[in-house]
Amino acid sequence: MSFSPQSAFALLGPEFADAVDPADFPAPQLRWWNQRWAEEIGLDHLSAADRQRHFAAFAPLDGYPHVPLAMRYHGHQFRHYNPQIGDGRGFLFAQMRDSAGRLLDFGTKGSGQTPWSRSGDGRLTLKGAVREILAAEMLEALGVYTSKAFCVYETGDQLHRHDEPSPARGAVLTRLQHSHVRFGTFQRHAHEQAPDRLTSLIDHVADMYYPELAGQSGVDKTTAFLEAVTGASARLVAQWMAAGFVHGVLNTDNLNVTGESFDYGPWRFLPTYKPGFTAAYFDETGLYAYARQPEAVFWALQQLAAALLSVGEQDALVDVLNTFPDRYTAAMTNAWCCRLGVVEQSGSEAMVRAFITFLNASQLPFEAAIFDHFCADNSRISAAPRAYSGPEYEAFADLFASHRADRPERLSHAYFDRPDPVHMAIDVMEAAWAPIHESDDWSALHDLFAEVAQARAGYDLGRNRTGFLPEDTA
Structure with missing residues (x-):
């Protein structure tokens, strides 16, 4: 397998992302390299020096023409709308095709400040990076459709955090996943009253991830798009439930259009079956508790549907949303049969x-x-x-x-x-x-x-x- 770069998201234009520079790390040291997935995308041949050049300094991969892009999005965070967010400590580094021809993204976490960092330092602790690896590896083992931790470098930085002993060791993570287009990506462009951008996004997602939508247009394509995302999201949350997994932060910027699990912060796995079990210490009301995850994903899908109203037909979108309970029940049965x-x-x-x-x-x-x-x-x-x-x-x-x-x-x-x-x-x-x-x-x-x-x-x-x-x- 040869590395097969492909630009896709960058071609949407400057309204969707901002070009950024990666941080300069003082003493990078490789701590994790996912050789299985390096082979799958044709990067298993990289020397140690090339790995560091591409995944610690983020020099462009051979044949990939674009600089790193901090993606723009909004989101409901614990059900409060926040128009001030976007990629604040990560960026879209590159896109490529795997051996099956599927489009994949390299996204980062801890790679430095962006226009959306607000008061944050744009960095990631080493413990946070280790937690990302463990969550992704365990979920994959349990049959959950998850992003992959592709590579982690310890950076040599000393970071200060209120929820970890400080100073904490710094790290930068590169994750591999199908898409970083979030529900909140659509919310941003709806908030900015840009239906042309919403249409472009739907076309992009259909072309890259849902080829069965080819040939449709207008409100019918919008409905079919929401239907595809609803089915994928029902499958995802069912797989989480069968894995005993609690994501912890099911904000609309942490759910994507391919129904793929990603962004592992305060996650937990159930020790025993406890419907009210929460992952995040700051989830004081149990909004994202284990048994409330289907409700949380359904609520997020409703916000996505609301963002599509300017390019869709309301009754048709509502009809799609109303299929979620049955889709979830079917997906839940399938996920548990697989687990058993x-x-x-x-x-x-x-x-x-x-x-x-x-x-x-x-x-x-x-x-x-x-x-x-x-x-x-x-x-x-x-x-x-x-x-x-x-x-x-x-x-x-x-x-x-x-x-x-x-x-x-x-x-x-x-x-x-x-x-x-x-x-x-x-x-x-x-x-x-x-x-x-x-x-x-x-x-x-x-x-x-x-x-x-x-x-x-x-x-x-x-x-x-x-x-x-x-x-x-x-």
């Missing part, structure tokens, strides 16, 4: 609901209960160290027994010889970070990365979803 390793069938929705009821009643470890039941009657339940009993469990077990295992040969993977699955509860992440903070010892983190990679190989969930994996070429 069973073939979806009639009665799967009732089985999923019974499993969730059992998880809530038992308070068994969330990930362990899934791990033990993976691949139905071929599973490792009989060898599990946990006791499965009680009326809630029996109700689930009766429904589960009627389901056929999906690719039960996966259970022969060494991952399923473990007594417990890898999980990413906060104590696990903190235990991997502590030796880095205390003595610059990275061994525990690398051991955790290896465990997550084993989980990814064992579950092998890429074939069960539409997503962002090399084998997903359909």
Whole structure:
């Protein structure tokens, strides 16, 4: 695979982004390189010097003609509209095609100040970068359509933060994902009463990510665009729920048009099933708690629809929004069947609901209960160290027994010889970070990365979803 650069977003024009210069970092040191994805986009050949030149100094990649662009957008932040935001500590570095011909973005985090930084320094802490890697790697292993942490350099900067011990070590992250076009991108141009820009954005998204919209125009294309994004968003939040993942900050600038999970700040994974579990210490009302994530995404879709009113037809847009509950229910059933390793069938929705009821009643470890039941009657339940009993469990077990295992040969993977699955509860992440903070010892983190990679190989969930994996070429 050769690197195949392609400009797309930059061609929309200067109203959509601002050219920026990256920060000058004093002592870059490579801390993470995603070789799997480097191979997928043709950058696996880069020397150490070239990696640093492109992903710490952000020299242009060969054949890519544009300077870094800080993207313009607005957004509802905890449901308060903010017209003062945009890429404040990151930029769109480059775009390219992968081996399946899909357009991908390189976006940064911690790369310096932009016109949208406001009072921020535009930087990222090393701990924040490590958290981004862990979230993306774990979510990919659990079958969630997620951005990838492509590369992280420690920068040599000392940063001051109120929520981390200071001074904190600095870092710059480059993430790889399909699109950085956010719901808030449309909100900005609607706020500025620029329907021509909204039309250009819809055309761009359709051409780059939803080719099935080709041939449509006008209000029909706007409706079809919202329908596509609604379906993708329902799938995403269903996958989060089945992974026990709490994003933490589901503002409209953190949701994008491809329905892809990204921007991992105060995330958490459930230790046990807790509907009110929150990730962000500043989410005092539980607005983005685990069980409220579907509601949050639906609310964000309503704001996107409102932004489209000048180029769409209101009744048609409302009709699309009204499909979200059924789309989410269907996506939720599919996501849980994938996680449990069973073939979806009639009665799967009732089985999923019974499993969730059992998880809530038992308070068994969330990930362990899934791990033990993976691949139905071929599973490792009989060898599990946990006791499965009680009326809630029996109700689930009766429904589960009627389901056929999906690719039960996966259970022969060494991952399923473990007594417990890898999980990413906060104590696990903190235990991997502590030796880095205390003595610059990275061994525990690398051991955790290896465990997550084993989980990814064992579950092998890429074939069960539409997503962002090399084998997903359909």
